Amino acid sequence: MSELQRMARPLLERPPVAPTSIDDLERRGRRRRRVRVVTAGAVTLVAALAVTLVVLVVAPVPTIQSPPAARSGRVRLAAFIQTGVSVPDSVLETVGLPAGVQLPTPVAGQPALNDLGKPAVVYVGAEFCPYCAVERWGLLVALSRFGTFSTLGQVVSSSSNDVYADLKSWSFSGSSYTSPYLTFDPAEIESSTPTSGGGYEPLDALAPLQKQAFDTYDRTGQGGIPFVDLANRFSVLGASASPAPLEGLSLDQVATLLDQPSSPVAQAVDGTANALIGALCQVTGVSSSPVCSSPVAGRSQAGAKS
Numbered sequence: 001m002s003e004l005q006r007m008a009r010p011l012l013e014r015p016p017v018a019p020t021s022i023d024d025l026e027r028r029g030r031r032r033r034r035v036r037v038v039t040a041g042a043v044t045l046v047a048a049l050a051v052t053l054v055v056l057v058v059a060p061v062p063t064i065q066s067p068p069a070a071r072s073g074r075v076r077l078a079a080f081i082q083t084g085v086s087v088p089d090s091v092l093e094t095v096g097l098p099a100g101v102q103l104p105t106p107v108a109g110q111p112a113l114n115d116l117g118k119p120a121v122v123y124v125g126a127e128f129c130p131y132c133a134v135e136r137w138g139l140l141v142a143l144s145r146f147g148t149f150s151t152l153g154q155v156v157s158s159s160s161n162d163v164y165a166d167l168k169s170w171s172f173s174g175s176s177y178t179s180p181y182l183t184f185d186p187a188e189i190e191s192s193t194p195t196s197g198g199g200y201e202p203l204d205a206l207a208p209l210q211k212q213a214f215d216t217y218d219r220t221g222q223g224g225i226p227f228v229d230l231a232n233r234f235s236v237l238g239a240s241a242s243p244a245p246l247e248g249l250s251l252d253q254v255a256t257l258l259d260q261p262s263s264p265v266a267q268a269v270d271g272t273a274n275a276l277i278g279a280l281c282q283v284t285g286v287s288s289s290p291v292c293s294s295p296v297a298g299r300s301q302a303g304a305k306s
Contacts, residue, residue, distance in 0.1 A: 077149065077150075077152060078152075078155075078170075078251070079252065079255070080251040080252050080254065080255035081140070081149070081152055081170070081255075083252075083255035083256065083258065083259070084137065084140045084141055084144070084255055084258060085140060085141070085144035085149065086144075087141050087258050087259060087270060087273070088259065089290065089291060089294065091258070091259055091260075091261050091266065091270060092141075092270055092273065092274055092277075092291075092294075092296060093294060093295070093296055094261035095261045095266050095267060095270040095271055095274060095296075096271070096274065096296050097271060097274055097275060097296065098241075098267045098268075098271040100241055100242060100267070100268070100271070101240055101241045101267075101268070101271035101272055101274075101275050102236075102238075102240045102241070102275070103240075103275045103278075103279075104228070104230060104234035104235060104236050104240075104275060104276065104279040105234060105235050105236070105237075106233070106234055107217070107232055107233055107234060107235055110216070110232040111232060112231055112232055112233070113209070113213060113229060113231045113232035114231070115183040115185060115209060116183055118179075118181065118182050118183050119181070119182045119183075119230075119231035119233075119283045119284055120182065120183050120184075120185055120209065120229075120231055121143070121182055121183065121184050121185065121228065121229070121230055121231065121280070121283075122185045122186075122187075122209065122210050122213045122214070122227075122228065122229040123135075123139060123172060123184070123185070123186040123187070123226065123227070123228050124186075124187050124189060124206065124210060124213075124214050124225055124226070124227040125172065125186075125187075125188055125189070125225045125226040125227070126188055126189050126190040126191075126200065126203075126225055127156040127158075127171050127173070127188050127190065127191050127192040127200075127203065128156075128158055128159040128162070128190060128191070128192045128200050129158060129159075129162075129225055129226065130158040130159070130162055130163060130164035130165070130167045130243045130246075131164075131225070131226055131238060131239035131243055132158075132169070132188075132225055132226040132239070133158050133164075133167040133168070133169035133243055133246060134167070134239050134240075134241055134242070134243040134245075134246055134268055134269065134272070135226040135228070135236070135239050135240060135272065136169050136170065136172065136226075137169065137246075137254065137258075137269040137272070138240060138241070138268075138269050138270075138271075138272030138273045138275075138276060139228070139273075139276065140273075141258070141269060141270060141272075141273035142272075142273040142274075142276035142277045142280060143177065143179075143184060143276075143280075145277055145280075145291045146179050146181050146182060146280060146284065146286070147177055147178055147179025147180070147181065147182070147184070148177065148178055148179070149175065149176070149177050150176045150177070150178065151174065151175055151176035152170050152171075152172070152175050153170055153171030153172060153173045153174045153175055153188075154170065154171055155168070155169075155170050155171075155251065156169055156170060156171050156191075156192045157169075157192060158192070158243075159192065159194075159200075164243040164244060164246070164247055165247075167243055167246045167247065168246065168249065168250055168251045168254065169246075169251075170251075171188050172186035172187075172188055173186075173187070173188040173203055173204050181284040181286055182231070182280070182283065182284055185207065185209055185210055187204040187205075187206055187207070187210050188203045188204050189202065189203060189204055189205075189206065189225070190202055190203055191203045213227075213229040213232070214227055214229075216229075217229060217235040217237060218237065224237050224238060226238065226239060228276075230276075230279050230280065230283050231283040233279070233282065233283050234279040234282075234283070236276075239272075240271075240272040240275055240276070241267075241268035241269070241271060241272045242268060243268075244264070244268075245257075245263075245264035245265045245267070245268045245269075246265065246268075249265070254269075258270060274296050274297070277291055277292075277296075277297055278296070278297045281297050
């Protein structure tokens, strides 16, 4: 045996690297495939991000404007709505219950009307209806004492071919209201858009709760509106006050006049609100709220009971 063979024998008999099994080879193959996939994915992601950055730099940023029915948060409500929900209690006290305001009619012999475990207030009206316009204003002021409107529908004008034409208001269709004391379930059954047949485009279909209340208290049998059901304890059929004070006024003008107790607008709208507040205090059983302990609410409750 040569010297070279003698030196190489240990290496031949004991290889420096342990043999790799087939399982090891398969595992390594799988790892390599994963590495390639991850690497390819990373490259694709980097490329996509680069394209996105280029688009963001080149393309103008869009301005998104939500439609009125989708706006939320009191701070985003229109200025005239914010004014309406913020009528001072002192103004309501001064206005009191004017002679021209009708109190809600007490209801007897009916089961309580509840929704989600709370007393339910149902409103049925139509966007074209001038009498609904003034009742909406009163409801806005009154209900804001018990909860919060976060969404209100689009601005509407009553029919131009009806008495008290083109009164400025808004739609309760698509509105959103939250309260710890009650629920508000409004429906505008027709829009302010005329049809070729002489009527108006249909809008909200009555939910079972609304239809039940409307059918029960519609004394005319002809779908009289505006209609308000206060938890089956009080009802309002027709406007609580004359819509005449709203004639010729913009929304902002109406809102401004709500804070002026001697104005015809405040007498009609705030007076309606006072009448509704008195009934709502009885319906909800709220006694801790200052508005329910006020003399005006007390007079309204006494009148509603008689």
